[in-house]
Amino acid sequence: MNVRVKLFAILRERAGTSAVTRELADGSTVADLWRELQKDYPKLDVPGIRMLYAVNQNYVNLDQPLKDQDEVVFIPPVSGG
Amino acid sequence: MFCVTQQPIDLQKLVDYVTDPEAGAIATFIGTTRNNNEGRKVIALDYEAYPEMAEKELARIGAAAAKSWPICRMAILHRLGPVQIGEASVVIAVSSAHRDAAFAASRFAIEEIKKTVPIWKKEVFEGGEVWIGTQTGQPLPDHLKQG
Numbered sequence: 001m002n003v004r005v006k007l008f009a010i011l012r013e014r015a016g017t018s019a020v021t022r023e024l025a026d027g028s029t030v031a032d033l034w035r036e037l038q039k040d041y042p043k044l045d046v047p048g049i050r051m052l053y054a055v056n057q058n059y060v061n062l063d064q065p066l067k068d069q070d071e072v073v074f075i076p077p078v079s080g081g
Numbered sequence: 082m083f084c085v086t087q088q089p090i091d092l093q094k095l096v097d098y099v100t101d102p103e104a105g106a107i108a109t110f111i112g113t114t115r116n117n118n119e120g121r122k123v124i125a126l127d128y129e130a131y132p133e134m135a136e137k138e139l140a141r142i143g144a145a146a147a148k149s150w151p152i153c154r155m156a157i158l159h160r161l162g163p164v165q166i167g168e169a170s171v172v173i174a175v176s177s178a179h180r181d182a183a184f185a186a187s188r189f190a191i192e193e194i195k196k197t198v199p200i201w202k203k204e205v206f207e208g209g210e211v212w213i214g215t216q217t218g219q220p221l222p223d224h225l226k227q228g
Contacts, residue, residue, distance in 0.1 A: 077214030080200030
């Protein structure tokens with residue numbers, strides 16, 4: 001399956017891109033995707049960063065299974081307002 | 082009205098939006114760019130968002146406020162892109178029959194915005210720039226905590 005990843009803020013800067021499409025094995029989770037992305041973009045690993053995770057604009061946990069065409073966003077610490 | 086915008090925020094438009102014949106009170110909160118932070122001299126803040134989800138979260142905050150307090154109308158507008166010293170980055174406007182609800186809902190909204198809305202600010206200061214929040218991480222919002 002293919003998932004669409006959007007990157008923002010510090011993750012966007014470190015990866016050097018704001019959008020990535022990634023092929024994953026069926027049954028992969030958000031955690032699996034993160035591991036794969038860190039291999040593709042080693043600078044994505046920000047030590048100590050605590051993130052939130054969103055799939056199709058809903059907050060989910062790391063163990064959320066993914067489906068084909070899901071939009072996944074790794075959300076670094078927010079600082080709106 | 083729960084939106085993000087690239088344009089400067091027109092406060093009067095938001096006040097007009099929440100004005101209601103049933104309301105005896107309108108409370109507004111404006112977040113502005115401050116010229117200093119943690120000993121650094123700030124030049125500007127630059128806001129970035131996951132826009133569709135940011136608007137969805139702002140609307141969720143509005144719905145939560147309406148559930149908790151007897152408010153009439155509410156609007157939140159968050160600006161994106163560069164925001165200079167003294168300019169507004171976010172405006173919240175709430176109307177209610179009596180002032181307690183308007184005050185409480187506006188306070189609630191700004192606290193929630195800072196926890197869950199996928200918007201990030203980059204501080205441009207004399208000597209560099211830094212994404213605010215990255216260094217310290219963030220606590221999980223209550224509605225996502227398990228157990």
